Amino acid sequence: MAEREPGREWTDPTCPVARTIDLVGDRWSLLIVRDAMDGPASFTEFHRRLGIARNILSDRLRKLVDHGILSTSPSGRRHVYELTGAGKDLFTAIVALRQWGERHAFTDGEPRSRLTDAEGRPLAELRPRGHDGTPVTTDTTRVERVV
Template identity: 65%
Template sequence: MSRTTTRVPNSDRPELDWTDPDCPVARTVDLVGDRWSLLVIRDAMDGARSFTEFQRRTGIARNILTERLRKLTARGLLAQRTAPSGRRREYVLTDAGRDLFPVIVTLRQWGERHAFSPGEPHSTLVDRHGIPVPEIAPTGADGTLLDTDSARVQKVR
């Protein structure tokens, strides 16, 4: 597969070397597909804001965290702002970063099914009432459940 360098559409963000420029999955993986980026996004969704807090929660090395925060900010998934104390900068999710919530939930649910032994304890995502979040499942326009046998990719011509 050839790699293509192009600007992020409708943006002044830096040029990226797209793995597969016509595939939304490939572009998304190019933007956030490494282990640390997704964990930073996960922790931002869970309230982390400072460099120190991201490092404490993930255990990531300082130099790698610095680079991931820079990339996630440059790619428009995080934004920096002055912390309420006025003394430090903090990172907050942008609309694009918040739009990754269903992706993180789906990864979590896959992990609950496939990354733990039966009965092995793990954290649980709950709603504001403490009730576990229902499983996310894609459906067609008619409401029927979709899977790899009932959905297909329509390629660009």
């Protein structure tokens, strides 16, 4: 996946955020990954859940498989898509986006879905921590750029 694809230009070749956005940063890809976190799904199931145009869904599924985020296997006459290890690793990013949305994309009292643990309890707020476990912010971190 990290190897350069023929004709592929990275937005910012040395930045992990930029490469991730290049791979899964469009809205449909992230929503497909979000829905795949509910378990294996067929093309038809993704189409029904998302209401996405069939040609766009086909393109995004192909790219997610090509990038090793989804795998596909036959199930009867259909193919079923499911997350690979790399796809499952996006769980924390999806939760972070969800929690940001809960704080900034809804008004107070506006209905929204909830993500809970197996016992139905809300998840703790995700916050990055340093090597020693202390919270870190944009004010206490820096990016070491490649020169």
